[in-house]
Amino acid sequence: QLQLQESGPGLVKPSETLSLTCSVSGGSLSTSSYYWGWIRQPPGTGLEWIGTIYYSGTTYYNPSLKSRVTISVDTSKNQFSLKLSSVTAADTAVYYCARQPSSGYYPNYYYSYMDVWGKGTTVTVSS
Amino acid sequence: QSALTQPASVSGSPGQSITISCTGTSSDVGSYSLVSWYQQHPGKAPKLMIYEGSKRPSGVSNRFSGSKSGNTASLTISGLQAEDEADYYCCSYAGSSTLVFGGGTKLTVL
Numbered sequence: 026q027l028q029l030q031e032s033g034p035g036l037v038k039p040s041e042t043l044s045l046t047c048s049v050s051g052g053s054l055s056t057s058s059y060y061w062g063w064i065r066q067p068p069g070t071g072l073e074w075i076g077t078i079y080y081s082g083t084t085y086y087n088p089s090l091k092s093r094v095t096i097s098v099d100t101s102k103n104q105f106s107l108k109l110s111s112v113t114a115a116d117t118a119v120y121y122c123a124r125q126p127s128s129g130y131y132p133n134y135y136y137s138y139m140d141v142w143g144k145g146t147t148v149t150v151s152s
Numbered sequence: 153q154s155a156l157t158q159p160a161s162v163s164g165s166p167g168q169s170i171t172i173s174c175t176g177t178s179s180d181v182g183s184y185s186l187v188s189w190y191q192q193h194p195g196k197a198p199k200l201m202i203y204e205g206s207k208r209p210s211g212v213s214n215r216f217s218g219s220k221s222g223n224t225a226s227l228t229i230s231g232l233q234a235e236d237e238a239d240y241y242c243c244s245y246a247g248s249s250t251l252v253f254g255g256g257t258k259l260t261v262l
Contacts, residue, residue: 071155072198072241074251085249088153121197137245138188140209142197
């Protein structure tokens with residue numbers, strides 16, 4: 026059974042870079058059937074899609090975060106990662122990684138939902 | 153890209169049916185039959201309940217159903233049960249490989 030596990034520092038200082046890794050177990054990240062994404066949830070509020078990556082390294086970002094976000098993949102470790110730069114208190118949230126099934130037909134593939142989620146990791150931005 | 157609009161809260165008694173709406177625009181919900189719904193219990197990760205508008209993943213009760221009319225998608229839960237009490241979020245494909253979530257709805261089972 027596929028499992029996702031987020032890891033990284035729980036506390037980040039303002040203006041620094043938040044770095045998280047999602048480890049995939051029970052299956053390979055290197056498959057054309059799925060994309061892999063990051064979603065966050067600030068305390069007491071709703072979900073926000075951050076971005077998505079394909080195993081080839083192609084990335085897609087939320088326009089509101091695009092200037093600060095980098096998502097990368099390491100297929101040899103079966104992991105993908107999130108970096109969010111210049112963080113502020115507004116970036117305090119639970120960060121989730123998730124699997125996103127690929128839909129559509131060549132050449133128009135797309136993703137529209139998350140079917141497997143990690144348990145989430147809390148990141149606090151504070152000095 | 154603005155968040156989809158959901159009611160902050162809905163409630164119902166056991167056995168009843170409730171519907172949660174999710175209103176977007178012609179750029180997201182209205183243009184694609186690609187709305188998904190997630191159930192989230194306190195302190196837990198979201199769980200996929202409906203995808204591509206009306207499809208149910210394996211293992212999800214058939215008491216959960218999804219539909220769409222114009223720019224509004226809906227999640228209906230029939231035969232309400234105590235364990236359905238949770239937060240529910242909609243999510244829509246919004247073009248250009250982007251996704252947008254709703255603000256969430258708290259369901260209370262009376």
